[in-house]
Amino acid sequence: MSHPLKPSIPHHLEYIITDPEFLIQEFSLGIGAILQESLMVGADIRRFLPELVGSEAIAHQVFQGQLPYFTIKEVAHYGHNNPNHPVYIDLNLERLNPQSLILFINDVTETAILRQSLVQRVNETELLLNALRRSEDYNRRIITSMGDALLTTNLSGNIKTVNPATLALFGYHEAELKNQPLALLFPDGLPTSLEPQSLQATTIHEDIEVNCQTKSGKILTIAFSCGIIHAQGDNLPVVIYIGRNITARKRVEQEINAALAKEKELNDLKSRFIAMTSHEFKNPLSSILMSVELLEEFALTWHPDKRLRHLQRIRQSTTQMNNLLEDILVIGKADTGKLEFHPQPLNLRQFCQDLVEELQFLAGESHEIILHLHGALAPQYDLDDKLLRHTFMNLLSNAVKYSPDCPRVDFRVGEVEGALIFEVEDHGIGVPEEDQPRLFESFHRSRNVREIKGTGLGLSIVKRAVELQGGKITFRSQVNVGTTFTVCLPLEAGWSS
Amino acid sequence: MVTVSKKICMVGDFGVGKTSLIRRFVEREFSDRYLSTVGVKISRKVVPLPPMDDVDELKLLIWDLEGQTKFKAITPTYLQGSSGVLIVADVTRPETIDHIEDHLQLFFGVNPAGWVAIALNKTDLLDSDERTHVQTSLELNRPQILGPYLTSAKTGDNVDAIFTELAKEMLA
Ligand SMILES: Nc1nc2c(ncn2[C@@H]2O[C@H](COP(=O)(O)OP(=O)(O)OP(=O)(O)O)[C@@H](O)[C@H]2O)c(=O)[nH]1
Ligand SMILES: [Mg+2]
Numbered sequence: 248m249s250h251p252l253k254p255s256i257p258h259h260l261e262y263i264i265t266d267p268e269f270l271i272q273e274f275s276l277g278i279g280a281i282l283q284e285s286l287m288v289g290a291d292i293r294r295f296l297p298e299l300v301g302s303e304a305i306a307h308q309v310f311q312g313q314l315p316y317f318t319i320k321e322v323a324h325y326g327h328n329n330p331n332h333p334v335y336i337d338l339n340l341e342r343l344n345p346q347s348l349i350l351f352i353n354d355v356t357e358t359a360i361l362r363q364s365l366v367q368r369v370n371e372t373e374l375l376l377n378a379l380r381r382s383e384d385y386n387r388r389i390i391t392s393m394g395d396a397l398l399t400t401n402l403s404g405n406i407k408t409v410n411p412a413t414l415a416l417f418g419y420h421e422a423e424l425k426n427q428p429l430a431l432l433f434p435d436g437l438p439t440s441l442e443p444q445s446l447q448a449t450t451i452h453e454d455i456e457v458n459c460q461t462k463s464g465k466i467l468t469i470a471f472s473c474g475i476i477h478a479q480g481d482n483l484p485v486v487i488y489i490g491r492n493i494t495a496r497k498r499v500e501q502e503i504n505a506a507l508a509k510e511k512e513l514n515d516l517k518s519r520f521i522a523m524t525s526h527e528f529k530n531p532l533s534s535i536l537m538s539v540e541l542l543e544e545f546a547l548t549w550h551p552d553k554r555l556r557h558l559q560r561i562r563q564s565t566t567q568m569n570n571l572l573e574d575i576l577v578i579g580k581a582d583t584g585k586l587e588f589h590p591q592p593l594n595l596r597q598f599c600q601d602l603v604e605e606l607q608f609l610a611g612e613s614h615e616i617i618l619h620l621h622g623a624l625a626p627q628y629d630l631d632d633k634l635l636r637h638t639f640m641n642l643l644s645n646a647v648k649y650s651p652d653c654p655r656v657d658f659r660v661g662e663v664e665g666a667l668i669f670e671v672e673d674h675g676i677g678v679p680e681e682d683q684p685r686l687f688e689s690f691h692r693s694r695n696v697r698e699i700k701g702t703g704l705g706l707s708i709v710k711r712a713v714e715l716q717g718g719k720i721t722f723r724s725q726v727n728v729g730t731t732f733t734v735c736l737p738l739e740a741g742w743s744s
Numbered sequence: 745m746v747t748v749s750k751k752i753c754m755v756g757d758f759g760v761g762k763t764s765l766i767r768r769f770v771e772r773e774f775s776d777r778y779l780s781t782v783g784v785k786i787s788r789k790v791v792p793l794p795p796m797d798d799v800d801e802l803k804l805l806i807w808d809l810e811g812q813t814k815f816k817a818i819t820p821t822y823l824q825g826s827s828g829v830l831i832v833a834d835v836t837r838p839e840t841i842d843h844i845e846d847h848l849q850l851f852f853g854v855n856p857a858g859w860v861a862i863a864l865n866k867t868d869l870l871d872s873d874e875r876t877h878v879q880t881s882l883e884l885n886r887p888q889i890l891g892p893y894l895t896s897a898k899t900g901d902n903v904d905a906i907f908t909e910l911a912k913e914m915l916a
Contacts, residue, residue, distance in 0.1 A: 298786050301751030301805050301825050318821055321783025321810075335783055363782040370758045370780045370813065377837055 256349075263350045264343060265292050267310045269299065272347060281334060281354045283326025292350070298322045298338065309340055310348055316341045321359050335359035396469075396490040401483060402443045404429045416492055418462040429488075434460040443486045446475050456493070468497045520575075523703060528571070531564030574704040577637060581711040588715045590629040595667070596620060598632060599660055602639055610647045614654045621661030628667065628738070634712040641705040642671040642732050648699055650675025650729065667736045674729035683724065695726065749803040750914050751825055755818060755847045756832035757840040758811030761865040764897035765832060766806050769907050774898050781810050784822055791911050802911055812843065820854050827914040828859040830906065835864050835878050835894075844882075848889070861910040862891035868898045888913075 256262060261281055264273040269292045279286055284295040293299050298319065299306070308314040317340040323333040335356045343349040390397055396413035400406050406424050414421060417432055430437040438457045439445055446452055451474040459469045469490040477484045538557040546554060580586040603618045610616065639658075646656040653674035660669050678686055682693040687710040692703045709732075713720045718736035754762035763781050767773055770789045784807050791802045807826065812818050823829070831847045833840040844862060851858060862884060867875055875894055882892050890909055895902040 297788065297805075300749050300788075300803075303825075305825050317824070319784065320819065320821075323783060323785040333785070359782055363780065366758075366782055366810070366813070366816075367778075367780045369815070370811070371778065373813070374759050374778070381836070 261352045261354075263292060263296075263352065264347050265350065266347060267307065269293055269303070269306070269348075278352060281336065281352060282324060283328040283334065285328070295327075296324070296338075296350075298324060302340075306340060306348060310342055312342060321355060323359075396488075396492075398424075398429070398488045398490075400429050400443065400486045400488070402475075402486065404437060404443055404486075406431075407485070413490075416461070416467070416490070417459070423462075432459050434458060434466060441471060441473065441488070443475065446473055446486065450474065459490070467492055468494045524571075524575070528568060531567045535561050535564045571704075574708060577708050578704055578711075581708070581715075586634075586711065586715060588631050588634065588717075590631050590716075592627040593630040593632050593635075594626065595628050595630065595660070596624055598630075598635065599639075599658070602636070602643070603658060606640070606643045606647070609644070614647050614650075614656060616643060616647070616656045616658060619657065619659040621659060622663075624660070624662060630736075631716060634716055637712045638709050638734065639669065639671070641709045642734075645705060646671050646673035646675070646730070649673065649696070651699070653729070662738070665738050667738060669734040669736075670731055672729065672731040677726040677728055677730055678722075678724040679726055683722075686722070687720075745800050746798060747801040747803055748799050748915065749805060750827050750911065751805045751807060752828045752830060752910065752914070753807040753809055753823055753826045753851075754832060755809060755823075755829050755851065756811060757834070757837070757843055758813050760811065760832045760834040760837070760840050761863075761895075761897045762811065762830075762832050763808050765830070765863065765865065765895065765903055765906075766808050768897045768900055768903045770806070772900075774900075781808055784809050789907075791908060793912070793915075799915055802915065804907070804911060812847075818847070818850060820850060823851055823854040826851075826855060826858060828861070828910050830861050830863055830910060832863045832865050834866050835874075836866055836869050841878075841882065844884075852888075858888065859910060859913045860889045861893065861906050862889065863895045863902075863906055864892045865895045865897060867894040867901060868896040 256275075261275045261278045263271060263275075263278060263286070265271050271286060271288050271290050271292050273288065274286050282295060286295055302317065302319075305314065305317050309317050319338045321335050322338060324336055325331075325333050333356075334354060335358075337351075337353040337355050339351040339353070341349050341351070390410045393410065394412055396416050397408075397410040398406055398413055399408045406427050406429055409421060409424050413424070417424075424431070428437070429441070438455075440452075440455045441457065451472060453472045455471045455473070457469060457471065459467045461467060470493045471488050471490045473486065473488045475484050475486050538561050542554065542557055577586065599618055599620070603616050607614075607616050643656065643658060650656065650673040655674060657670070657672040659672075660667070662668075676695055678693050679695055682691070682695075685691045686693070687706050710720055713734055713736070716736055717739070718734055720732060720734050722730060722732045724730035754766060756762055758780060759778060763779070763785075764774060766787050767775070770787050787806045787808065789804045789806065791804050793799060793802055807822060809818060809822050810816070829847075829851045831844055831851070833844055835841070841864070848860060851860060862882075864878055864882070867878070870878065879892060879894055884892060890913060891906065893902045893906045893909075895906055897903060
């Protein structure tokens with residue numbers, strides 16, 4: 248649309264008329280007030296309206312009639328007379344006549360300011376929403392990708408949200424956990440330390456170690472960090488639990504502790520062993536030494552009987568040391584796993600008779616060892632005669648040793664319901680109740696043995712030997728009434744022949 | 745002494761930092777406050793140029809346009825007579841980067857021979873990994889397009905550079 252040249256311009260329009268080179272020819276009265284400039288005829292319009300700088304080419308096109316008009320809407324204009332407050336103006340440049348251009352200027356400050364506050368509000372909201380979306384997305388991504396289990400509950404302990412790590416850890420589907428009580432994840436209900444009531448607001452509770460239960464019933468050790476979050480506004484508080492599976496770590500810890508305990512035990516054993524051996528070897532050694540010294544000095548002058556007594560004492564001490572050494576060797580073998588079970592066909596009846604005979608000889612007149620063979624024994628059993636010998640030599644010699652005032656020792660052997668049962672019964676000093684639990688430990692000796700000699704290794708050897716043969720040893724004992732050891736060796740198929 | 749005046753426009757989505765970039769370039773200032781621009785505001789800045797044969801001084805007229813929103817597109821008449829535009833996007837808002845292409849078309853539709861510089865602004869909000877990612881993810885191998893520049897109106901990073909590079913190209 249092109250304005251026809253009008254004889255008079257409507258009075259409510261403000262305008263500036265210039266020549267094609269932007270030199271002012273004429274302007275309306277109100278224009279100075281709108282622009283906050285002091286305009287002058289003959290001056291370059293761009294001095295007052297720098298907004299037109301750069302529009303010369305377009306103005307030229309308008310002047311040539313190549314463009315009907317040129318508009319710039321809502322230009323913020325900072326007038327020289329009021330530089331801090333912009334006026335918003337619409338500029339509309341048209342050709343007035345062959346000599347002039349006319350620039351209509353419309354003050355739109357009011358609507359622009361209104362629009363500004365509107366745009367401001369809309370844009371701020373958009374930016375805020377955008378930031379929220381981003382952070383929400385960001386948080387969600389962190390929560391979904393985190394390796395730790397994250398759950399939230401309400402104050403009554405009902406699960407509200409779970410992340411994938413939680414589902415993977417406990418083996419549930421999301422729907423199976425949502426709105427369920429948190430107690431579901433624990434074998435004996437929610438531990439008090441994790442109850443929402445016991446969690447203080449404002450503090451984070453860290454590393455609460457508890458046992459949890461998976462859907463399949465597996466027990467896991469989980470370290471929880473938890474806290475109560477009060478979201479803004481009227482929202483109810485949320486309880487947040489972050490759990491890390493430390494089951495594997497715990498197991499390793501336990502293994503290390505067990506290994507340490509074992510090592511300590513071995514150390515104790517070693518020191519007890521050294522204490523015992525030095526003591527046990529010292530006595531026979533010093534008595535040997537003493538006899539040897541006496542013999543050196545007086546052998547020629549002594550009566551042959553006296554000489555013999557000393558020689559016998561030397562032999563006795565040597566035997567004692569030899570036995571001790573043998574025990575130690577057996578224990579050492581058992582400890583290092585070198586004691587082995589080699590069953591071979593054995594005539595048990597004969598074996599027992601020989602053993603009793605041998606021990607009776609050693610015990611001499613003071614004791615009577617009675618062998619009772621019960622029922623029908625097979626002619627042969629697959630047994631390890633070495634292990635059997637270790638076992639019953641020890642049990643029978645103990646029976647003799649610890650019943651100094653009661654001569655009778657019973658040794659019963661029989662086959663009962665697919666097992667060989669051996670019983671060694673004495674009527675001696677017995678084992679005090681306090682010592683019974685540790686009876687089979689190396690170097691443990693009951694408090695009532697007093698001057699009776701022993702290494703504290705015998706029963707420990709017996710127990711290992713019996714277990715190596717797949718059997719079991721038990722005992723019952725009463726102080727000053729006596730002790731009965733029962734060894735039970737199960738006969739597996741092919742053991743008896 | 746020859747002074748040349750050139751008009752450039754700041755184009756981009758709302759809130760990407762057009763006004764802030766101008767403020768940093770012209771007044772060497774930055775504010776965290778957001779005051780959305782309506783219509784257009786024109787600023788001037790004399791750009792010192794390296795010694796050249798014919799031009800001693802360049803007066804840049806920088807048109808700060810109202811940002812594009814869902815409700816209002818950029819008014820093309822503002823772009824008339826503009827030898828160059830600075831298209832600005834906000835690196836923390838991927839959609840503003842997606843819109844660069846629209847702004848390019850709008851500008852070249854009005855000024856096929858004009859020059860464009862692309863500013864990926866607010867890079868101070870990114871860490872170094874994210875910065876390289878943003879820069880390499882934008883493919884703009886076309887003549888008459890400079891950048892993308894990773895700018896920050898807040899720290900001033902690349903702000904002078906992007907304006908002077910664009911100015912130089914417009915004079916050449
Ligand atoms: N951190 C940071 N913030 C920035 C940067 N540039 C701008 N901002 C902020 O972003 C918001 C918008 O900046 P403006 O410069 O007003 O954005 P605009 O593009 O002019 O916005 P419209 O006028 O609405 O189109 C303001 O709060 C600025 O402080 C920047 O480089 N870094
Ligand atoms: Mg702005």
